[in-house]
Amino acid sequence: xxxxxxxxxxxxxxxxxxxxxxxxxxxxxxxxxxxxxxxxxxxxxxxxxxxxxxxxxxxxxxxxxxxxxxxxxxxxxxxxxxxxxxxxxxxxxxxxxxxxxxxxxxxxxxxxxxxxxxxxxxxxxxxxxxxxxxxxxxxxxxxxxxxxxxxxxxxxxxxxxxxxxxxxxxxxxxxxxxxxxxxxxxxxxxxxxxxxxxxxxxxxxxxxxxxxxxxxxxxxxxxxxxxxxxxxxxxxxxxxxxxxxxxxxxxxxxxxxxxxxxxxxxxxxxxxxxxxxxxxxxxxxxxxxxxxxxxxxxxxxxxxxxxxxxxxxxxxxxxxxxxxxxxxxxxxxxxxxxx
Amino acid sequence: xxxxxxxxxxxxxxxxxxxxxxxxxxxxxxxxxxxxxxxxxxxxxxxxxxxxxxxxxxxxxxxxxxxxxxxxxxxxxxxxxxxxxxxxxxxxxxxxxxxxxxxxxxxxxxxxxxxxxxxxxxxxxxxxxxxxxxxxxxxxxxxxxxxxxxxxxxxxxxxxxxxxxxxxxxxxxxxxxxxxxxxxxxxxxxxxxxxxxxxxxxxxxxxxxxxxxxxxxxxxxxxxxxxxxxxxxxxxxxxxxxxxxxxxxxxxxxxxxxxxxxxxxxxxxxxxxxxxxxxxxxxxxxxxxxxxxxxxxxxxxxxxxxxxxxxxxxxxxxxxxxxxxxxxxxxxxxxxxxx
Numbered sequence: 001x002x003x004x005x006x007x008x009x010x011x012x013x014x015x016x017x018x019x020x021x022x023x024x025x026x027x028x029x030x031x032x033x034x035x036x037x038x039x040x041x042x043x044x045x046x047x048x049x050x051x052x053x054x055x056x057x058x059x060x061x062x063x064x065x066x067x068x069x070x071x072x073x074x075x076x077x078x079x080x081x082x083x084x085x086x087x088x089x090x091x092x093x094x095x096x097x098x099x100x101x102x103x104x105x106x107x108x109x110x111x112x113x114x115x116x117x118x119x120x121x122x123x124x125x126x127x128x129x130x131x132x133x134x135x136x137x138x139x140x141x142x143x144x145x146x147x148x149x150x151x152x153x154x155x156x157x158x159x160x161x162x163x164x165x166x167x168x169x170x171x172x173x174x175x176x177x178x179x180x181x182x183x184x185x186x187x188x189x190x191x192x193x194x195x196x197x198x199x200x201x202x203x204x205x206x207x208x209x210x211x212x213x214x215x216x217x218x219x220x221x222x223x224x225x226x227x228x229x230x231x232x233x234x235x236x237x238x239x240x241x242x243x244x245x246x247x248x249x250x251x252x253x254x255x256x257x258x259x260x261x262x263x264x265x266x267x268x269x270x271x272x273x274x275x276x277x278x279x280x281x282x283x284x285x286x287x288x289x290x291x292x293x294x295x296x297x298x299x300x301x302x303x304x305x306x307x308x309x310x311x312x313x314x315x316x317x318x319x320x321x322x323x324x325x326x327x328x329x330x331x332x333x334x335x336x337x338x339x
Numbered sequence: 340x341x342x343x344x345x346x347x348x349x350x351x352x353x354x355x356x357x358x359x360x361x362x363x364x365x366x367x368x369x370x371x372x373x374x375x376x377x378x379x380x381x382x383x384x385x386x387x388x389x390x391x392x393x394x395x396x397x398x399x400x401x402x403x404x405x406x407x408x409x410x411x412x413x414x415x416x417x418x419x420x421x422x423x424x425x426x427x428x429x430x431x432x433x434x435x436x437x438x439x440x441x442x443x444x445x446x447x448x449x450x451x452x453x454x455x456x457x458x459x460x461x462x463x464x465x466x467x468x469x470x471x472x473x474x475x476x477x478x479x480x481x482x483x484x485x486x487x488x489x490x491x492x493x494x495x496x497x498x499x500x501x502x503x504x505x506x507x508x509x510x511x512x513x514x515x516x517x518x519x520x521x522x523x524x525x526x527x528x529x530x531x532x533x534x535x536x537x538x539x540x541x542x543x544x545x546x547x548x549x550x551x552x553x554x555x556x557x558x559x560x561x562x563x564x565x566x567x568x569x570x571x572x573x574x575x576x577x578x579x580x581x582x583x584x585x586x587x588x589x590x591x592x593x594x595x596x597x598x599x600x601x602x603x604x605x606x607x608x609x610x611x612x613x614x615x616x617x618x619x620x621x622x623x624x625x626x627x628x629x630x631x632x633x634x635x636x637x638x639x640x641x642x643x644x645x646x647x648x649x650x651x652x653x654x655x656x657x658x659x660x661x662x663x664x665x666x667x668x669x670x671x672x673x674x675x676x677x678x
Contacts, residue, residue: 014564015669039498040560041393041424043490048387054380055432055485057470059477085380093394095483097436129483131396133676137478138398144434144468146394146485151382159378221379225353330354337472 007102012132021130025108029115030125034091042126044091050151052087054078057144061337063110065186067178067197071110073273073339074143075117075125076202077224082147083204084220084276086155089121089147094128097142100135110141121202123147152211163218166241168307169285171278173206173292174199174300176228177256180270180338184263196255201274206295210278214287219279222272224339226330229268231277232305232315233329242311245327248320249304268317269330271338279307346441351471360469364447368454369464373430381465383430389490391426393417396483400676402449404525406517406536409482410449412612412678414456414464415541416563417484422543423559423615425494428460428486433467436481439474449480460541462486491550502557505580507646508624510617512545512631513538513639515567516595519609519677523602535594540613545634549617553626558618561611563678565669568607570616571644571654572668581650584666587659588643607656608669610677618646 010017027035034042056077063070075092082089094114098107118125157163182198203222210217223231228250236243252260252267260267274297280288285303292298315327349356366374373381395416402409414431421428433453437446457464496502521537542561549556562570567589575582591599591606599606613636619627624642631637654666 009675010670013669013675014569017670019668037498039424040420041391041426041486041488041498043424043495043498044390044392046385046390048385051383051385051390051487052380053383053430053432053485053487054466055434055483056468057434057436057483059436059470059472061476081379085378085382087380091392093392093485095394095396095485097396097398097481097483127393129395131398131481131676133398133478136475137400138481139472139476142436142470142477142481144394144396144436144483144485146392146432146434146483147380148390148392148487149380156382159376159380159382230353329358330352331349331356336348336352337470 004104006104007098007100007107007132009100009132009134012130018130025111026128029111032124034124034126044126047150049153050156051148052082052085052151053148054081055144055146056081057142058339059142059337060183060339061139062186063140065198066182068200069110069113070141070143071114072117073200074145075114075121076200076273077339078145078147079121079123079202079204080222082149083207084222086158087149087151089123089149089204091124091126092145092147094125095144096130097138098130098132099138099140100132102140117202121204158217158219161219161235164279164307166307166309167282168218168279169282169303170305171280171288171301171303172228173276173298175251175253176223176272176275177252177260177267177270179273180335181256181259183338184335196259199272199274201297203274203276203297206292206297207276209295210288210291213291214284216281216284217278218281221277223275223277224273225271227269227271228277229327230329232327236313236315238313240312242308242313243305243315244308245305245315245317247317249302251300251302268327271335273339343443345443346437346439346446346471348439348471348473351469357469364450365467368450371463373463373465383465386489388492389495390487391421391424391490392487393420394483394485395420396481397678398481398676399522399678400478401525402479404537405521407539408449408452409480410453411456412539413482413484414453414460415539415612416678417486418460418462418541418543419561421486421488422546423561425497426488426490428462428488428543430463430465431484431486433464434483435469436477437469437471438477438479439471441479456541460543497556497558500558500574503618503646505646505648506621507557507618508621508642509644510619510627510640511567511643512615512637514590514592515562515611515614516591516599516606516609518612519674520595520598522677523674535598538611538613540636542613542615542636545631545636546615548634549627549630552630553623555620555623556617557620560616562614562616563612564610566608566610567616568666569668571666575652575654577652579651581647581652582644582654583647584644584654584656586656588641590639590641607666610674612678
């Protein structure tokens with residue numbers, strides 16, 4: 001491999017160059033017993049019971065940004081989709097689509113970062129695929145990860161939203177909008193030097209602790225594309241209850257708020273990559289908060305709202321200045337290629 | 340949806356347009372109980388025992404070609420990777436990366452074709468993701484599918500290649516090179532009007548019948564990128580035995596051979612998407628052949644070679660004119676973006 005400075009079409013051919021890339025890069029960094037078999041499909045040991053499966057494509061631009069890169073994002077994003085569904089993320093597959101000419105060092109940096117995030121999330125990358133397309137036919141690199149995990153028995157109804165009822169508290173584990181604004185600040189066309197880092201992180205460890213210490217989570221979703229506001233709208237849609245959010249309790253960093261004002265964004269709709277929205281029974285809310293605040297990714301957790309019997313199917317935001325407005329689902333794209 | 344002729348950036352935003360695309364297209368065509376839940380992760384029922392997992396990215400150019408399209412390919416390719424590993428393909432995830440401006444009708448045609456192939460393979464598409472990138476940042480559409488399936492107990496050692504031994508027969512289920520030449524003939528720059536159709540097909544049904552009627556398969560691999568020649572080289576690498584192939588027995592259609600000669604390709608290395616190479620014990624070879632030939636995808640199956648104690652780690656091709664040559668793994672890419 002060392003003779004190549006850039007990725008060539010042949011690295012996606014399935015021939016000798018592909019094999020070299022697999023051995024010298026993927027096997028080296030992702031190394032684990034299952035991947036080492038290098039078979040067409042990885043063989044996994046799963047206990048009996050439900051298995052959760054998810055997939056996400058990552059096309060973030062730029063591929064490196066403050067607080068992370070496309071590789072870290074691709075691991076954390078899929079780990080989080082499993083964790084918020086009530087599963088314990090276990091095994092991930094990785095599929096790369098690479099533009100011919102991508103510097104080998106850039107790919108290596110991404111792969112290292114994936115390996116580090118996999119280690120910190122406690123998951124294994126067990127199988128993968130690499131395609132290389134000619135220059136100009138993709139944008140540097142796109143990564144799709146899929147993941148499977150054992151579903152917690154107590155969480156089989158979690159994702160349906162049917163456990164939510166009036167009186168439940170809505171919790172977010174920290175500042176919103178960091179990821180979106182970190183990526184925006186890294187885009188070349190903007191001459192913004194705000195010190196905002198992406199919150200990109202695998203939240204499965206933190207969520208595990210909430211299950212163990214407090215249990216009784218009624219619903220979870222990670223607030224990625226579309227941000228906190230979109231998740232709220234998704235939760236409330238077609239329900240017989242409503243949501244009250246309290247603007248003054250929603251944590252937004254000063255730098256993020258400033259950049260949003262400058263660019264005309266509403267932090268409610270800006271993407272996060274390390275934020276989970278939890279809906280929990282009011283009796284366990286304090287215990288959940290206590291558990292979250294002890295974890296590095298939940299230190300700034302807050303209760304931002306509650307489920308109410310009024311205004312069914314609607315999210316009301318009670319503003320800092322004493323007014324209220326309806327939070328609606330955005331139609332289109334605020335920030336293309338944010339993840 | 341009907342108001343949009345083309346895919347917009349907003350269709351990948353996670354907002355209202357995304358939801359509309361999911362409902363009006365993906366849910367409509369892929370409809371099944373699990374997908375309808377529309378949760379972050381799909382919940383699957385799997386029996387106890389080993390589970391096989393695989394992933395592949397599809398970047399074929401052009402996206403429509405004689406005998407198939409990128410959608411059919413994305414389903415069959417992942418189904419086959421599971422089946423050749425000894426698993427029963429059950430659930431697939433689908434991740435789309437779409438170029439802004441792709442005609443909605445093209446996407447719908449692809450989605451329909453995926454739904455049809457899923458039905459004919461007997462698998463369910465249970466979860467997915469869609470990202471849209473700005474015009475010029477990808478090439479129409481890329482699809483990554485991942486799949487899981489229950490591993491057959493009798494196949495736990497299959498993928499390792501450790502069951503292969505001298506005397507075993509090598510079987511292929513029909514004509515080689517069809518897919519590669521069908522895609523080439525569809526490329527605009529070539530003014531070739533050969534009537535070659537891709538062999539793209541899900542082989543799990545045929546392979547199931549071999550397990551049931553003959554059992555005792557020692558190894559399988561689908562001969563995709565890199566073709567039959569590459570698979571042979573992969574099988575033999577670092578082994579204490581060799582492979583003899585008999586050129587006169589390897590089935591190549593006249594049109595494919597002609598087009599290969601014209602373009603300077605060796606059919607041995609041209610991609611297939613519906614061909615499996617089986618290595619089986621000599622005592623069951625006839626039973627395997629009989630079973631294959633009764634199946635629509637195995638009608639032209641032949642024994643093309645055998646495992647021999649000589650020339651360890653090497654593949655020898657005994658040519659039609661009585662000579663012999665070593666089959667080597669190709670270094671680079673014969674045909675970029677063939678799958």
